[in-house]
Amino acid sequence: MNRFKVLVADDDPNVLEIIRLYFEKQQIELVEAHDGAQALDMVEKESPDIILLDVMMPNMDGFEACREIRKKSDIPIIMLTAKGEEFDRVLGLELGADDYVTKPFSPRELVARIKAIFRRLQPRNDANAQEGSPTQLEFKDLFIHLGKRDVHVQGERVAFRPKEFDLLVHLAKSPGSVFTREQLLEQVWGYDFMGDIRTVDVHVKKLRQKLSTLEHEYIQTVWGVGYKFEVQE
Structure with a gap:
């Protein structure tokens, strides 16, 4: 599998650190954003293959970021949502997300879902x-x-x-x-x-x-x- 780039937008440094360490082992290129507005800017600059958006972020939440990204791009989006917030998960899908992962999540599960999407994007x-x-x-x-x-x-x-x-x-x-x-x-x-x-x-x-x-x-x-x-x- 070719190396690919994932944009992760989350304002929790602990979550980013866990993802960063696991992505390094899997040879996945990581681009980090700390709020929705920054994520939107990074989509333009970095052209990621897949985007992970946390629901609750400052400046622009994950829902609004997803909505804005979908106006310009079909890049696959996975929402990161708190456990038990069913309304949030469904709303993310309605706005154009391709999938969601519930926090707390297993890094292994997250990477498995990312790779599953990436395989379907191959030639x-x-x-x-x-x-x-x-x-x-x-x-x-x-x-x-x-x-x-x-x-x-x-x-x-x-x-x-x-x-x-x-x-x-x-x-x-x-x-x-x-x-x-x-x-x-x-x-x-x-x-x-x-x-x-x-x-x-x-x-x-x-x-x-x-x-x-x-x-x-x-x-x-x-x-x-x-x-x-x-x-x-």
């Missing part, structure tokens, strides 16, 4: 250019180009964030197959289920919003089980 065209692999998925009013990571809804290009695109493709590649939330966390996010399935639910909600102009609802809920992609007959 996107190569992953879909293998012999026998489809380069596009086409339905009646929905077109997905895997290599370009483009989605066209009724002929119009619609922007999907990286994890939204990955989830849509995973479901669309297996029409009719039902996936549990735990399976989607493991297969799309790249790590084992860790006790909170809200991440999947929020991303499905985002998919449905972006496909809402279609007459047919492709992403369907299978109550008590999970989700499936249902092709229009």
Whole structure:
């Protein structure tokens, strides 16, 4: 795996020190910010591969920083949130975060999630250019180009964030197959289920919003089980 750069925004020096030490062992380049405003500035200057945003920071909190970053970039964002603050975690996902990690966290878990995201960012065209692999998925009013990571809804290009695109493709590649939330966390996010399935639910909600102009609802809920992609007959 190539060396990559992670921007961590947190005003707690102890958290930064723990992350710094563990990142050094994993050969991950660390860029530090101590508040949301500084994080926003560092995104422009450093062009990180992934961003970690603490929720509670001075000058500009993690929510506002996430909102501002999403206006300019699709860089994957992981929110760092205090244990038990479910509303905070969901709000972060609604604002455009790709994932969240609850404090106190294991550095090993944090790095595992970062690497899972980074693996999915590796040469996107190569992953879909293998012999026998489809380069596009086409339905009646929905077109997905895997290599370009483009989605066209009724002929119009619609922007999907990286994890939204990955989830849509995973479901669309297996029409009719039902996936549990735990399976989607493991297969799309790249790590084992860790006790909170809200991440999947929020991303499905985002998919449905972006496909809402279609007459047919492709992403369907299978109550008590999970989700499936249902092709229009």
